[in-house]
């Protein structure tokens with residue numbers, strides 16, 4: 001039987017993961033199938049266990065199941081442990097389930113692909129929800145100089161600083177007090193979904209500042225429009241992060257690193 005993988009979510013119909021992994025498999029000549037599974041909101045674990053009983057080897061997990069996936073794992077990577085969420089499940093040869101979180105590595109890989117090395121950079125991370133939390137450790141491990149987290153609800157940014165301060169130079173300040181400029185500004189909030197822009201000062205943008213919105217779409221996101229209007233050197237969206245996290249999952253499962261460029265241009269053309 002062909003090796004079986006899947007993505008679980010609710011909703012799941014518009015997931016790009018089957019297409020991405022299908023293209024990775026073709027490119028790397030790996031024989032596998034990858035499907036999208038709609039799990040009931042109250043029965044993710046049962047749905048995943050059924051998949052495993054039917055020879056499922058690994059799965060991606062998306063909204064709203066990443067915390068439930070975390071809870072069912074027998075073993076967790078350090079990154080998943082600290083993220084408090086799992087987007088990649090692997091069934092080990094002894095039947096135990098291992099959880100990883102590749103979202104942050106996907107982000108860092110995409111930042112490096114588009115902007116070069118992050119070594120020594122001063123980075124502003126806007127937002128302190130699940131998406132931000134998943135990225136903090138990979139950012140700190142990319143040899144950056146300093147990570148500043150700001151969020152509409154300041155206490156959530158403080159909680160992240162408490163969790164991650166042992167891993168690197170990380171701090172927070174009230175979002176309305178941002179005044180200095182940064183090398184990279186990453187928007188992890190969902191504000192662009194509603195056409196909003198987080199309340200950071202335009203002084204965070206200098207002529208060399210590059211901006212990254214984890215959201216993506218056919219049109220420029222509201223955050224990226226704002227960034228470019230205030231003089232950012234470049235502003236890119238999160239499509240590359242999506243493909244990057246998938247590439248990291250594929251590597252975990254198949255021990256082969258797929259290329260991302262072909263998949264990215266294909267997805268971009270279909271937005």
Ligand code: ATR
Nearest residue numbers: 127128129130131132152153156189190191196198
């Ligand atoms: P995710 O898992 O996608 O990060 P989340 O955990 O609900 O989702 O977090 C959403 C993030 O976007 C939070 O940082 C939220 O700010 P609050 O913590 O203050 O709620 C932020 N956010 C959402 N809409 C926003 C908006 N219109 N302006 C600024 N921040 C926004």
